[in-house]
Amino acid sequence: MSVTLASAESTPFEIAQAATSAETHETPADAHAAQPAGETHTETGVAHGDEHATGVFPPFDQTTFASQLLWLAITFGLFYLLMSKVVIPRIGSILETRHDRIAQDLDEASRLKAEADAAIAAYEQDLATARAKGNAIASTARDEAKAKADAERAKIEASLQEKIAGAETRIAEIKAKALADVGAIAEETTAAVVEQLIGAKATKAEVASAVKSAAGE
Amino acid sequence: MSNDPTHQFLVNKIVPIEIGGIDFSFTNASLFMVATVAVATGFLYFTTGQRGLVPSRMQSVSEMSYEFIASMLREGAGSHGMKFFPFVFSLFMFVLTANLLGMMPYFFTVTSQIIVTFALALLVIGTVVVYGFYKHGFGFLKLFVPSGVPGALLPLVVSIEVISFLSRPISLSIRLFANMLAGHITLKVFAGFVTSLSALGAVGVVGSILPLLMTVALTGLEFLVSFLQAYVFAVLTCMYLNDAVHPGGH
Numbered sequence: 001m002s003v004t005l006a007s008a009e010s011t012p013f014e015i016a017q018a019a020t021s022a023e024t025h026e027t028p029a030d031a032h033a034a035q036p037a038g039e040t041h042t043e044t045g046v047a048h049g050d051e052h053a054t055g056v057f058p059p060f061d062q063t064t065f066a067s068q069l070l071w072l073a074i075t076f077g078l079f080y081l082l083m084s085k086v087v088i089p090r091i092g093s094i095l096e097t098r099h100d101r102i103a104q105d106l107d108e109a110s111r112l113k114a115e116a117d118a119a120i121a122a123y124e125q126d127l128a129t130a131r132a133k134g135n136a137i138a139s140t141a142r143d144e145a146k147a148k149a150d151a152e153r154a155k156i157e158a159s160l161q162e163k164i165a166g167a168e169t170r171i172a173e174i175k176a177k178a179l180a181d182v183g184a185i186a187e188e189t190t191a192a193v194v195e196q197l198i199g200a201k202a203t204k205a206e207v208a209s210a211v212k213s214a215a216g217e
Numbered sequence: 218m219s220n221d222p223t224h225q226f227l228v229n230k231i232v233p234i235e236i237g238g239i240d241f242s243f244t245n246a247s248l249f250m251v252a253t254v255a256v257a258t259g260f261l262y263f264t265t266g267q268r269g270l271v272p273s274r275m276q277s278v279s280e281m282s283y284e285f286i287a288s289m290l291r292e293g294a295g296s297h298g299m300k301f302f303p304f305v306f307s308l309f310m311f312v313l314t315a316n317l318l319g320m321m322p323y324f325f326t327v328t329s330q331i332i333v334t335f336a337l338a339l340l341v342i343g344t345v346v347v348y349g350f351y352k353h354g355f356g357f358l359k360l361f362v363p364s365g366v367p368g369a370l371l372p373l374v375v376s377i378e379v380i381s382f383l384s385r386p387i388s389l390s391i392r393l394f395a396n397m398l399a400g401h402i403t404l405k406v407f408a409g410f411v412t413s414l415s416a417l418g419a420v421g422v423v424g425s426i427l428p429l430l431m432t433v434a435l436t437g438l439e440f441l442v443s444f445l446q447a448y449v450f451a452v453l454t455c456m457y458l459n460d461a462v463h464p465g466g467h
Contacts, residue, residue, distance in 0.1 A: 058226035059398060064246070065332045066239045068228070071247035072333055076340075079254045079311055084303035087261045091283045094268050094276075101270060 186211045222405035226329055226398070246333075249318060249325040257314040282310065286451060293455030297462045304344065305458070308337065309451040316397060316443035320436070328446075329397040331390065338390035341454045349461040360464040389453055396446045400439045407432045 058064075187207050194202045232243035261282075264275040272280055286306045290298050312328055319326025327333055349357035361378040362371070407428045414425035 058223055058228065059329060059331050059394070061228065063240060064228040064244065064330075067234075067241050067244055068246050068330055068332050069336055070241045071243070071250050072336055075247070075250035075254045076307070076311060076337075079258065080303065080307045082254070082258045083261075083307040083310070087258065087265070088283070088303050088306060090265050090268075091261070091279055094265060094272075095280060095283070097268075098270055 183211060183215070186215070222402045222409065225325070225401060225405060228330070245325045246327060246330060249315070249327050253311060253315045253318055253327060256318065257310045261310070282306075289452060290455050290458075293452065294459040294462050298455065298458050301344070301458050305451055305454055308341070308454055309447055312337070312393065312450050313444060313447035316447055317440070319397065319401065320440060320443060326397055326401060328393055329401060331394045334394040335386065335390040337393075337450075338386040341389065341457055342386045345457045345461040348458075349464055352461070353464050357461070357464045360460050364465070385453075385457060389450065393446050393450055396442055400435070400442050404432060404435050404439060407435060 187204070190211055191202055191204070191207045194200075194207070228244045228246045230242040230244050231248060234241045234243060260275075261279050264273070264279045267273060267276060269276055283306070286309050287299075287302060290302055290305050294301065315327040318324050319329065346357075349360070353359075361375050361382065363374060363378070366374050410428035411425045411432060414421040414428065417424075
């Protein structure tokens with residue numbers, strides 16, 4: 001633990017030292033020459049064959065530049081090729097397909113809308129003609145029915161009139177007959193009443209004249 | 218791992234290669250360049266494998282990065298600049314993936330090496346210069362002569378323009394390099410405080426809570442910086458490419 005602590009405490013000092021050495025020693029030759037043995041970096045895990053890890057600030061260590069440039073050229077060149085030949089055409093085609101598809105769908109939608117509008121217009125036209133036709137049929141039917149009903153009623157009224165007339169003549173006949181019968185009944189009743197009252201039979205002629213005079217009043 | 222905050226930037230040989238006396242070893246830096254390419258390509262390739270009309274979540278990420286760079290380039294350099302789309306897209310994805318991979322503990326940060334960012338910046342400026350002269354010939358030099366400047370001021374303005382042009386690769390490379398370097402050093406220093414303080418006993422353990430919280434917060438910030446620096450690199454690339462495409466147009 002104490003070792004860790006010591007190395008940790010030396011940290012700010014190391015930064016300062018590394019920065020100074022980076023500023024003052026521009027060339028690697030200088031850096032190598034000016035590097036005292038037993039620099040603080042020896043305690044780090046740099047041991048695996050890195051002879052330039054000698055205290056020059058690592059990003060300014062010019063001995064690594066050639067290798068970094070070469071590998072950057074290789075990797076970035078490869079990356080550029082992969083991007084321009086594979087990835088960009090691929091994403092580009094995906095986006096283009098989507099764009100085309102959306103445009104196509106919009107066209108389709110507007111076409112369908114036009115169709116729907118035409119269908120609505122045709123439907124309304126049909127509806128209007130059907131309504132007109134329906135009205136015509138209804139009015140002719142009504143007229144016909146009315147005419148027929150009128151004729152029927154006239155016929156029925158005529159026959160009823162006839163029946164009423166027949167009935168009236170019959171009533172008149174029956175009445176006349178009944179009135180005639182009333183005279184005979186009155187005479188009989190009168191004769192019976194007179195006989196009961198005075199005990200003598202009245203002649204038929206007398207009774208008839210008496211009834212006639214009473215009826216005549 | 219030692220507590221030395223610069224240890225993480227050390228370049229170690231993995232496969233020593235030497236050609237003509239020059240050291241071209243395959244190092245941990247090379248390994249993480251290869252890893253960056255593999256991760257970025259693998260992600261973009263496999264997430265778009267379904268070619269879904271309705272994208273999956275991961276496919277959306279790939280499509281978003283594509284459209285993000287495409288709109289950035291179109292706004293920065295116009296539709297004529299779109300021929301550089303593979304270049305800007307590769308740059309952005311490479312820098313972003315390298316930055317994000319560098320956020321993993323024990324991983325090497327490719328973009329924390331000045332030579333890498335400087336090479337990428339030179340590639341950008343080189344592309345601008347070569348394409349500018351190829352497309353416009355000496356008309357490309359109109360870039361340094363803004364229109365509407367009085368004749369007396371012209372030498373001054375032109376020299377300022379030339380200096381600002383020459384400083385572009387430097388500012389472009391230093392910005393990315395310094396951001397990644399400083400962020401990683403800061404993280405390492407605060408994390409180092411946690412271990413050294415907690416070694417001091419109970420009081421130290423309590424005291425180490427503060428740098429621990431700081432480390433957590435800085436980690437979040439560094440992820441933001443990783444994205445932001447890749448974005449800034451790509452945006453500036455688009456602006457510089459605009460000069461190559463339209464040299465008289467500013």
